[in-house]
Amino acid sequence: MRLRTLIRAALPVLLFVSAASAQLQRKQLPVPNVAGYRTLKCDFHMHTVFSDGMVWPVVRVLEAWRGGLDAISITDHDDYHPHDPHVSTDISEPYRLAQARAEELGILLIPGIEITKGEWHFNALFVTDFNSTKRLELAAALREARRQGAFVFWNHPGWKRPEQWFPEIAPLHAEGLFQGFELVNGRTVYAGGFAWMAEKNLAVFANTDIHAPMTESEEDGRAITLVFVRNVDSAGVREALAARRTVAWMGGELWGQEALLRGLWEGAVRLDTPALALTQKQRSAALRFRNSSALAFRLRPAGWPSWLSAREIEIKPMQAAAATVSLAADAPAGEQSLTLDFEVLNCHTAPGKNLVVRLPVRLKRL
Numbered sequence: 001m002r003l004r005t006l007i008r009a010a011l012p013v014l015l016f017v018s019a020a021s022a023q024l025q026r027k028q029l030p031v032p033n034v035a036g037y038r039t040l041k042c043d044f045h046m047h048t049v050f051s052d053g054m055v056w057p058v059v060r061v062l063e064a065w066r067g068g069l070d071a072i073s074i075t076d077h078d079d080y081h082p083h084d085p086h087v088s089t090d091i092s093e094p095y096r097l098a099q100a101r102a103e104e105l106g107i108l109l110i111p112g113i114e115i116t117k118g119e120w121h122f123n124a125l126f127v128t129d130f131n132s133t134k135r136l137e138l139a140a141a142l143r144e145a146r147r148q149g150a151f152v153f154w155n156h157p158g159w160k161r162p163e164q165w166f167p168e169i170a171p172l173h174a175e176g177l178f179q180g181f182e183l184v185n186g187r188t189v190y191a192g193g194f195a196w197m198a199e200k201n202l203a204v205f206a207n208t209d210i211h212a213p214m215t216e217s218e219e220d221g222r223a224i225t226l227v228f229v230r231n232v233d234s235a236g237v238r239e240a241l242a243a244r245r246t247v248a249w250m251g252g253e254l255w256g257q258e259a260l261l262r263g264l265w266e267g268a269v270r271l272d273t274p275a276l277a278l279t280q281k282q283r284s285a286a287l288r289f290r291n292s293s294a295l296a297f298r299l300r301p302a303g304w305p306s307w308l309s310a311r312e313i314e315i316k317p318m319q320a321a322a323a324t325v326s327l328a329a330d331a332p333a334g335e336q337s338l339t340l341d342f343e344v345l346n347c348h349t350a351p352g353k354n355l356v357v358r359l360p361v362r363l364k365r366l
């Protein structure tokens, strides 16, 4: 009796505590829109208990929301089910089970599977029949995905052997069976494949391929695929992927087409000091940058006049940076308009090639 009274008294408190601890906080991850497209932060490769993952599908939605993402795809293996017979091998279940929570939180949930045939793994997004590729050989499975209108990309291309355009892969590409590849899987960068973006006309992806619950420390600098969409919906994502409008982002590095990376830079960073006024005696001035995005940028002066110099400049996410530019003794007097070029060391547009940005600066020596 006394116990029941105690429970009755404590119940509202317990309910309040559990409701409070259920509250989710969303990380702000501002990334600028580019050229009239909305920029979505996406992860198109993750697992649940319905294949070899360790979490229930809805957990992926909660993690994505907490981490500031906009769209995800849960992509369980078609032919690998270590939790069978404890968990169903129907890989449409994760999508079904996660859908309501995704809708509630505004996370776009894209139907997906991981076609898993020996060492060759491909993710198929927008599948309509999740279980249709089971026990098919690779090419047949990819043809089935194509029949369903799926967008397909090649996963972790250097997983078993250093990445190269393998003889097993070339005919699949020639047949038009895939349209993208993972340049980044988890924390691994398959840099040897970066040339394929241009050479093979493939969309680049950075995905986590997460199996365990995501910890907060894993969230920092995680792999994210930026997708530039006309419309924020499933069809919008599909159109953007088909048009190859993606950028791979991980650990402060960005890989993608030059125009997209330039758009990100222009939307993110402002030069607060377009004019520098110095006395004749002054030998240095500060260039101040302001970054309103979650992206970082590392700049190195490129091709400056010999009398002007600066060190490498790091512009951190959501911060301002003041960089010293130094003038040599033979710097010209008077006023002049300069164009200062910077190589953006963390924005990769092709193998060995980085984005170059040009900043107009007026320099006045009084």
Ligand SMILES: [Zn+2]
Binding pocket: 114, 121, 155, 156
């Ligand atoms: Zn895989």
Ligand SMILES: [Zn+2]
Binding pocket: 045, 046, 047, 114, 209
């Ligand atoms: Zn996987």
